Amino acid sequence: MHALVRKIPACLLAAGAALAVCQPAPAAGPYPNTSNFGVPFSQDEDWYRQCMRVERLQPPPSAMKAPAGCKARELYYRKRGQAQTSPAEWELVRACALENHDDAVLMMMYANGDGVAQDSDRAIHHACTLDFVAKAEMEGRIAHLAKGPQPGKRFDLCDDVTSGSMGAVCADLHETQDRRVREARLDRAVRALPAASREAFAILCRAAARYxxxxxxxxxxxxxxxxxxxxQRQARLREEFMQAALDAIGGKLPSASAADATARDGELNQVYREVMAIPSTQPDWPDRIGDSTIGHADVRKTERLWLAYRDAFAAFAASLPSGDERTAVTTLLTVQRVDLLQKIARWR
Structure with a gap:
């Protein structure tokens, strides 16, 4: 297994899931929750005094029963993204958050007045209980909430993150929301295509997801x-796929000749050979590229999946009623792949 996979929290590894975010453990931590600080702090600091001021503000129970197995953060962001969300829908989110001890969701609901009366003090209480929070993040978030609601701005869990681990959680949250938008745009564009093109697109989607x-x-x-x-890398690849698919359907791909395609393919072969020739500088990890954690086997596997993606895209492009776009799309995809391999080549 690639070292990166071991570093990513298990809750971020649900491949293809609609949302994969770390949920706080049901067991209550200290209040304020300083378990992840790793640095000393004083009880005279402003954030600490703010937390202690609202320590007893427990959330009222919900009259609704939380759905079995509900995921509060997924539900919250889904409802927040709707054009309209009813009070009953918001109360279901709150019930789910209470059931799952998701203080992040409760914090955002009270900070923004989502289905509840806006209450900065209650939002601060829930902010003070959050786990996996660095001291600087706690300080910034409490100060942010203490200012009260800002006109035209929604408060979000990710506004004040400072740690790499929370950065990953927020990257996943943002990608999940962006992914829904991309899927909706592609669905609308593909719906009007003939059956043969829709079938080719289904094959392409699977290849794009694997890549x-x-x-x-x-x-x-x-x-x-x-x-x-x-x-973020996965998000970039999905975004490039969506844009290329929309451009192919609309006949808007950058024009490319057979000579262009041949030249770009030559560049690809050259940079691939360069990457595969970079020796490891780590005696215990002979397959790694330079002093990175990227393995030659990782690049080889991804290259094979990219080739399958390129071929599936060419087949889809050939099926389009707007005309055969195979040369244009394979040239575009090759340029994108060369750019990524050139970044890996910097580890030489």
Whole structure:
């Protein structure tokens, strides 16, 4: 297994899931929750006094029963993204958050007045109980909430993160929301295509998903921000896929000749050979590229999945009523792949 996969929390590894975010453990921690600080603090600090001021503000129970197995954060962001959300829908979110001890969701609901009366003090109480929080993050978040609601701005869990681990959680949250938008746009565009094109697109989607998932293997896993960078890489690949598919359907791909395609393919072969020739500088990890955690086997596997993705895209492009876009799309995808391999080549 790639070192990056071992570094990413298990709750971030649900491949293909609609949302995969770390949920706080049901067991109550200290109040304020300083278990992840790792540095000393004083009870005279402003954030600490703010937390103690609202210590006894426990959330009222919900009259609703939380659905079995509900995921509060997934439900919250889904409802928040709707054009309209009824009071009953918001109360269901709150019931789920209470059931799962998800103080992050309760904090956002009270900070924004989502289905409840806006209450900065209650929001601060829940902010003070959050786990996996660095001291600087706690200080910034409490100060942010103490200012009260800001006109035209929604408060979010990710506004004040400072740690790499929380950066990964937030990268996943943002990617999940962006993913829903991408899927909706593609669904609308593909719906009007003939059956043969829709069938080719279904095959392409599977190939694109496999390639994007493997993209995390080509990201160095050193540092606490590595998991967030891996999620961002996957998001980039999915975004490039969506834009290329929409451009192909609309006949808007950058024009390319057979000579262009041949030249870009030559560049790809050259940089791939360069990457595969980079020796490891780590005696215990002979397959790694330079001093990174990226393995030659990781690049080889991802390259095979990219080739399958490229071929599936070419087949889809050939099926489109707008005309055969195979040369244009394969050239575009090759340029994108060369760019990623060139970044890996910097580890030489």
């Amino acid at each position: 994007a998932e493997a993209g995390a293997e080509e990201v160095d896993a050193h540092g606490t921000a590595a998991a967030g960078f891996a999620i």
